[in-house]
Amino acid sequence: xxxxxxxxxxxxxxxxxxxxxxxxxxxxxxxxxxxxxxxxxxxxxxxxxxxxxxxxxxxxxxxxxxxxxxxxxxxxxxxxxxxxxxxxxxxxxxxxxxxxxxxxxxxxxxxxxxxxxxxxxxxxxxxxxxxxxxxxxxxxxxxxxxxxxxxxxxxxxxxxxxxxxxxxxxxxxxxxxxxxxxxxxxxxxxxxxxxxxxxxxxxxxxxxxxxxxxxxxxxxxxxxxxxxxxxxxxxxxxxxxxxxxxxxxxxxxxxxxxxxxxxxxxxxxxxxxxxxxxxxxxxxxxxxxxxxxxxxxxxxxxxxxxxxxxxxxxxxxxxxxxxxxxxxxxxxxxxxxxxxxxxxxxxxxxxxxxxxxxxxxxxxxxxxxxxxxxxxxxxxxxxxxxxxxxxxxxxxxxxxxxxxxxxxxxxxxxxxxxxxxxxxxxxxxxxxxxxxxxxxxxxxxxxxxxxxxxxxxxxxxxxxxxxxxxxxxxxxxxxxxxxxxxxxxxxxxxxxxxxxxxxx
Amino acid sequence: xxxxxxxxxxxxxxxxxxxxxxxxxxxxxxxxxxxxxxxxxxxxxxxxxxxxxxxxxxxxxxxxxxxxxxxxxxxxxxxxxxxxxxxxxxxxxxxxxxxxxxxxxxxxxxxxxxxxxxxxxxxxxxxxxxxxxxxxxxxxxxxxxxxxxxxxxxxxxxx
Numbered sequence: 001x002x003x004x005x006x007x008x009x010x011x012x013x014x015x016x017x018x019x020x021x022x023x024x025x026x027x028x029x030x031x032x033x034x035x036x037x038x039x040x041x042x043x044x045x046x047x048x049x050x051x052x053x054x055x056x057x058x059x060x061x062x063x064x065x066x067x068x069x070x071x072x073x074x075x076x077x078x079x080x081x082x083x084x085x086x087x088x089x090x091x092x093x094x095x096x097x098x099x100x101x102x103x104x105x106x107x108x109x110x111x112x113x114x115x116x117x118x119x120x121x122x123x124x125x126x127x128x129x130x131x132x133x134x135x136x137x138x139x140x141x142x143x144x145x146x147x148x149x150x151x152x153x154x155x156x157x158x159x160x161x162x163x164x165x166x167x168x169x170x171x172x173x174x175x176x177x178x179x180x181x182x183x184x185x186x187x188x189x190x191x192x193x194x195x196x197x198x199x200x201x202x203x204x205x206x207x208x209x210x211x212x213x214x215x216x217x218x219x220x221x222x223x224x225x226x227x228x229x230x231x232x233x234x235x236x237x238x239x240x241x242x243x244x245x246x247x248x249x250x251x252x253x254x255x256x257x258x259x260x261x262x263x264x265x266x267x268x269x270x271x272x273x274x275x276x277x278x279x280x281x282x283x284x285x286x287x288x289x290x291x292x293x294x295x296x297x298x299x300x301x302x303x304x305x306x307x308x309x310x311x312x313x314x315x316x317x318x319x320x321x322x323x324x325x326x327x328x329x330x331x332x333x334x335x336x337x338x339x340x341x342x343x344x345x346x347x348x349x350x351x352x353x354x355x356x357x358x359x360x361x362x363x364x365x366x367x368x369x370x371x372x373x374x375x376x377x378x379x380x381x382x383x384x385x386x387x388x389x390x391x392x393x394x395x396x397x398x399x400x401x402x403x404x405x406x407x408x409x410x411x412x413x414x415x416x417x418x419x420x421x422x423x424x425x426x427x428x429x430x431x432x433x434x435x436x437x438x439x440x441x442x443x444x445x446x447x448x449x450x451x452x453x454x455x456x457x458x459x460x461x462x463x464x465x466x467x468x469x470x471x472x473x474x475x476x477x478x479x480x481x482x483x484x485x486x487x488x489x490x491x492x493x494x495x496x497x498x499x500x501x502x503x504x
Numbered sequence: 505x506x507x508x509x510x511x512x513x514x515x516x517x518x519x520x521x522x523x524x525x526x527x528x529x530x531x532x533x534x535x536x537x538x539x540x541x542x543x544x545x546x547x548x549x550x551x552x553x554x555x556x557x558x559x560x561x562x563x564x565x566x567x568x569x570x571x572x573x574x575x576x577x578x579x580x581x582x583x584x585x586x587x588x589x590x591x592x593x594x595x596x597x598x599x600x601x602x603x604x605x606x607x608x609x610x611x612x613x614x615x616x617x618x619x620x621x622x623x624x625x626x627x628x629x630x631x632x633x634x635x636x637x638x639x640x641x642x643x644x645x646x647x648x649x650x651x652x653x654x655x656x657x658x659x660x661x662x663x
Contacts, residue, residue, distance in 0.1 A: 125663075127663075150629065311663075334663050439600070439604050439628040439629050439633050440598055440599060440600040440628055440630065440633040440635070441598070441599050442597060442598045442599075442632075442633075443507065443596070443597040444591075444594065444595060444596045445506075445507050445594070445595045446593065446594045446595075447593050447594075450506065458632070460628065460630035460632045460633045461630055462629050462630055462663070463630070475507060478507075479507060479508075479510070482597065482599070483510070485599075486585055486587075486599035486601070487584075489599075489601055490584040490585060490601045490603075493601055493603050493604070493659075494603070499663075
């Protein structure tokens with residue numbers, strides 16, 4: 001068994017056991033150890049200088065001075081050295097014991113010294129592969145590869161790998177997961193030569209991102225990003241809080257009261273900074289293995305979502321973004337990253353801010369094969385239209401009682417492979433649920449809706465920030481839509497092959 | 505106007521479930537009303553009695569409507585999905601494609617066991633699907649579970 005460490009880009013997905021990057025122990029906690037060592041050395045230096053120069057011990061209390069004066073020096077130094085050696089040995093052994101392998105079917109990780117852990121993930125269940133490069137790891141050229149499968153805390157983490165090895169490995173895992181038959185195994189009815197050619201052709205476009213990054217379809221402008229932060233709902237909330245505080249202070253003349261405000265300001269500042277740095281180098285691009293979303297300035301995160309892993313898409317516009325025509329896109333996905341992303345983000349916002357053209361491009365990317373070009377145009381009209389006769393089945397006029405402003409915009413469309421729900425005239429929202437991903441559909445009616453001959457529809461998807469529901473639509477139309485949607489869901493799920501996306 | 509689906513025959517839950525539901529609600533009612541009476545006993549203020557009294561009225565309405573509510577529950581095994589309905593005032597219909605099934609639970613509480621009933625829970629990847637069919641005779645529940653598992657297997661879909 002050949003256990004080469006994953007520093008150099010070789011073929012890692014060969015079914016053999018491999019080790020992680022040698023700098024792993026350092027990146028995972030060794031930094032703290034070095035810091036402790038540094039503190040000790042710096043303190044010792046003062047003492048040594050004092051001894052050499054012959055000056056007396058300083059007035060201030062110093063544990064090292066105390067140790068030397070009490071003749072425990074030898075013992076303590078020995079203890080520290082032994083402790084450090086044990087730590088280093090522990091880190092080394094844990095690195096030796098932490099191995100992974102990728103076979104054609106699954107990815108498997110073994111770790112732990114006393115308590116052994118063995119985690120396997122099936123490749124055809126992969127929901128996304130994320131390459132995270134924390135700032136320190138970037139300095140030494142390492143990256144963390146996170147393979148997420150559906151479920152809470154169901155990630156297989158390979159931390160850390162060499163930067164280029166991580167990219168290479170992601171490409172190989174995606175290739176295996178896509179259902180392409182690797183060279184050597186030979187597919188049924190496919191000659192070896194043509195299989196090789198096909199493999200080469202498939203390998204071609206997906207180069208390591210550092211060598212030839214896939215062109216991002218959306219450019220993030222600095223001004224727009226700043227503007228979107230300033231005009232966010234959070235800012236409004238912040239201004240309201242500040243106004244309240246100032247009013248209280250001025251009326252009570254208790255100026256010390258403002259001091260209590262300082263931690264809050266720091267917290268809010270860090271919120272803005274993290275949101276800003278997270279979105280600054282945003283990119284989204286199409287690859288043969290799904291979309292690739294990149295984020296982050298110092299610590300970067302770069303995730304590939306294979307096709308058919310997006311369970312719901314929401315395009316929304318906060319009120320204050322209306323004049324500038326900006327939109328935000330969020331998605332629901334089955335995996336929940338347990339480890340925080342680059343800046344602790346939940347990787348569900350795939351377009352932090354963009355104009356209508358950006359929205360169109362991102363929708364085309366995230367819903368390939370689900371939405372046709374005509375349908376995209378329909379959605380785009382639906383986003384901005386004032387409602388009425390615009391292709392959507394909207395609420396009847398009698399629903400004005402419970403949908404004061406949005407009665408004309410509150411509607412839905414059932415497309416061949418997706419269901420689109422539109423809500424809100426003040427806070428505009430449009431939700432697209434691919435029918436092949438829908439888990440179930442519900443139709444409901446309470447006493448109020450019954451009096452108005454209305455009903456509500458709710459589509460059930462995996463948990464996430466997108467809530468696909470629609471209230472106050474005509475009861476008869478809702479019943480018909482309920483039937484249509486449940487049939488569409490069954491038909492789309494039956495014809496869906498995205499879990500092995502390259503074997504169409 | 506009540507919602508009616510243009511669908512076929514509904515299979516209803518066992519009438520014995522009325523008893524289970526009534527007893528369960530009675531126990532809950534006694535506990536909740538007793539807890540709500542505590543402030544009245546402590547303060548000797550007559551107005552505090554409004555709280556347990558109003559709760560008692562709500563529970564009486566709930567109990568009185570139990571037979572109708574149980575009769576309103578029903579399910580259908582359609583060609584490709586399970587259709588479930590419940591509710592009188594708040595009607596809810598759910599259609600779950602068989603291929604979406606992640607697992608089926610059969611639960612029996614002490615009251616259920618006393619009258620030989622089971623509760624069948626159909627779990628999908630979406631927490632909000634929440635299809636729970638109560639009041640099935642034990643044999644029916646197990647048969648239905650096996651049937652659902654077989655159907656799910658034949659129409660297997662990804663997530």
